[in-house]
Amino acid sequence: MKEPAARRAQAELPAWFYRLSPRAQQVYLRSDAIDRFELAPSPSALALADALLAALEAGQLAATERAAQNLATELCRLLHVRSVPLQVKGVRPRNARGELHGIFFSRPPRIVLWMRTAQRHDVVKPKTFLRTLMHELGHYLDYALLRLGDSYHTRGFFKRESFLVRALWPAETGGD
Numbered sequence: 001m002k003e004p005a006a007r008r009a010q011a012e013l014p015a016w017f018y019r020l021s022p023r024a025q026q027v028y029l030r031s032d033a034i035d036r037f038e039l040a041p042s043p044s045a046l047a048l049a050d051a052l053l054a055a056l057e058a059g060q061l062a063a064t065e066r067a068a069q070n071l072a073t074e075l076c077r078l079l080h081v082r083s084v085p086l087q088v089k090g091v092r093p094r095n096a097r098g099e100l101h102g103i104f105f106s107r108p109p110r111i112v113l114w115m116r117t118a119q120r121h122d123v124v125k126p127k128t129f130l131r132t133l134m135h136e137l138g139h140y141l142d143y144a145l146l147r148l149g150d151s152y153h154t155r156g157f158f159k160r161e162s163f164l165v166r167a168l169w170p171a172e173t174g175g176d
Contacts, residue, residue: 094118
C-alpha cells in the first residue's frame with residue numbers, strides 16, 4: 001500500500017523540527033520547498049570560478065581569498081543582493097566532531113572558509129572548496145535573497161547548494 005505524499009514528507013522531517021516554534025517550522029518548510037535559484041551564471045562567473053580553482057590548486061592563500069571573494073561578489077550581483085565579505089584562512093580548526101570547512105555569520109553577514117586540512121595541512125580538493133563556498137553563500141542567500149529569516153539545513157537548502165556547484169563546476173573536469 002502506497003503512503004500519501006504528505007505523510008511521507010512529514011516522516012522525513014528531522015525529529016528536532018517538532019521542537020521548533022511554529023514560525024520556525026514555517027521557515028523550515030519554505031526553505032525545503034525551494035530547490036534552486038533563478039540564476040544563469042555569467043561568463044564572468046564561470047571565469048571567476050576557474051580562477052578560484054587555479055588559485056586554490058596553487059595553494060596561494062591571498063589569491064584564493066581574492067578569487068573566492070570575486071566569485072561570491074559576482075554571484076551576489078547576478079542575484080541582485082549586496083555582496084557578503086569573505087575571508088579564507090589556512091588550516092581548518094579541528095575538534096572531537098571533526099574539521100570545520102567554513103562558517104557563515106549572520107550579524108554582520110560574513111563568510112569564513114579554510115583551505116587546508118587539519119591533520120595533514122593539504123590544500124583541500126577544489127570541488128570540496130567550491131561546495132563549501134556555495135554552502136556558506138547559500139546560508140547568506142537564505143537571508144539576503146530568499147528573506148527566510150533563518151537558514152536551516154533542509155533538503156531544499158542542499159539542492160540549492162548543489163545547483164550552484166553544478167552551475168559553476170567545469171563540466172570537463174568531472175569529479176574532484
